[in-house]
Amino acid sequence: MSAFQRATAVRRRDDSTYDVELDLGWSIGGRPNGGYLLAAIARAATDAAGRDHPLAVSGHFLRPPAGGPAEVRTEVVKSGRTVATVRATLWQDGQACLDALVTAGRLPDAAADHVGTPMPSLPPPEECRSRADTPFRVELLDNVDVRLDPATVPTAENAGAPLVRGWMALRDADLGDGSPADVLALLLAVDVAPPTVFRLGLVGWAPTVELSALLRAVPAPGWLAFEAEASVVAGGWFDENATVWDSTGRVVAQARQLALVGR
C-alpha cells in the first residue's frame, strides 16, 4: 500500500458509512488539500457502488475539516448496467465538510479515437522548479513532488497569463519516490497546481468552492503532467480548468473548479 493509499484509506463501518483518518501531511496551510479530500470521498463512494473506478466526481466544498477522524456517509442513488451514482458526504464533528456526487464504473482500456488536448511540451522534471508557495506552508509537498515549468512558475517576477504547467509524482518513504499513482491520485493531480491567478498578482488564500473532475484512463506508472488555466477572473471569482496526462502522453483526467480570489 502506498503512502497515498494509506492517507486516503477508508474503513467500512456499516452498509453506508466509512471511517477515514484525515492526514495533515496532505494539506496547505493546515487545511487538507481539496484534491486529497476528493480522493478519500471517491474511494468510499466507489467501494459503496461496488465498481472499479470513479468516472465523474463533483465536489462542493462546505467547510475545511481538521486532521484526524472523519466519516464518509454514502448513498447509492442508482446502480445501472454501465455506471452507478453515489452521493457521498464527508462529516466531521457533526458537520458536513464536503458534499459530492460520484458516478462510478470501469475506465476503458481502449486507445483514444480522438484527442483534442495533446500533452503540451514542457521541460523534463529535472529541469523544472519545485513548487514553493510563498504565503503558506504547503505540507502536501512532503508527500507529493510537484515540479513547475520555469516559464509558468507563479511568482511576482513571472507575471503573465494565469496558466501553470508542471509534473507531479507521489513521494513514498517505503515504496520509494515516484511510486505509481492510482486513479484516485488523479483527483490530487487536478488540484495540485498553485492557484494560477498568482500569475496575475492575486496572491492569497484561494479556497475552492466547487471542483468537478472526469477520470478518463488508468494512469501508466511515472510522472503525471498537468496544465491548469484560469479562463475568467471576475468579481472575486475565478475558474480553473485542469488537464492531466500520464507518462505515455495519454489524457487521464480533466477538471474545472470554481474558487475565490485570495484576499
Added chain:
Amino acid sequence: MSAFQRATAVRRRDDSTYDVELDLGWSIGGRPNGGYLLAAIARAATDAAGRDHPLAVSGHFLRPPAGGPAEVRTEVVKSGRTVATVRATLWQDGQACLDALVTAGRLPDAAADHVGTPMPSLPPPEECRSRADTPFRVELLDNVDVRLDPATVPTAENAGAPLVRGWMALRDADLGDGSPADVLALLLAVDVAPPTVFRLGLVGWAPTVELSALLRAVPAPGWLAFEAEASVVAGGWFDENATVWDSTGRVVAQARQLALVGR
C-alpha cells in the same frame, strides 16, 4: 413570464419539496433535454437556498424522466455568508431521475479582470444554419432557436474536429422570439449543441451521464453564442467542454459533460 420560465417553473409544496411540470416541448426524441432539466432543478435549489443565482451546478443523470408532473426534493446542506449549497433530486413515479448539487449566491456585476476565452469569430445568426439533427426529432427547437456556424455543422458532409459553434435564442409566442434569457437559461445553452462527435461520424443517441456548469454573469439581452468541443473520445466515452458568451461578448457560462458515444 417567458415560455422558458413557465416550462421550468417550480411550485413550493413544503419546506423542501417543489412540484414541476416537465414539458416535452423541451426534449429531444421524446426525452427532456439535460440542460432543461438542470434549469428546473437549479431553479428549485436556488429558491430553497434563498439566493439570487446558481453559481455551480453539478448534475448526474440517472434515468430520463417522461413529460408531466415531477418533483424536486431539496436539502440545504450549508448556508454561509457568500454561498449556500443545496442537494436537489428530481423524482418522478418514485424514482430519482437526476441528482444535483447546486452552490448558489449572487453573480458579480464587475467587469472581468482577465478573460482567457474571448468569443470566437463566427458568422452572424442570419448567416448560420438552423440546427436540424437527422436521427431524432428535436422538439426543443420549437422553443429554442439554434443557429450553427456552417463551418461546424455536424453532418456527414462536414466531417472534422468535434467542435460545434453557434447561437441560441429563446422563442416565445407571447413575448416574441429572442425574449431575454435569464441565468437559468444558460444551463440550456451549455447543452444545446448537437453532439460534437457527430463530426467524427459517431452519430446516434449520445446520453449525458454528468454535466457540471459554472454560471459566471447575468446575460445581457440578445443572442447567446456557444462553442462546444470534445477533447477525448475513447472506449465509447467522450467529454464535451462548452463556453457561452452573451451579446456583449462576456463569458456567462462554462460547462463540461461526460457522455456516451451514440450506438
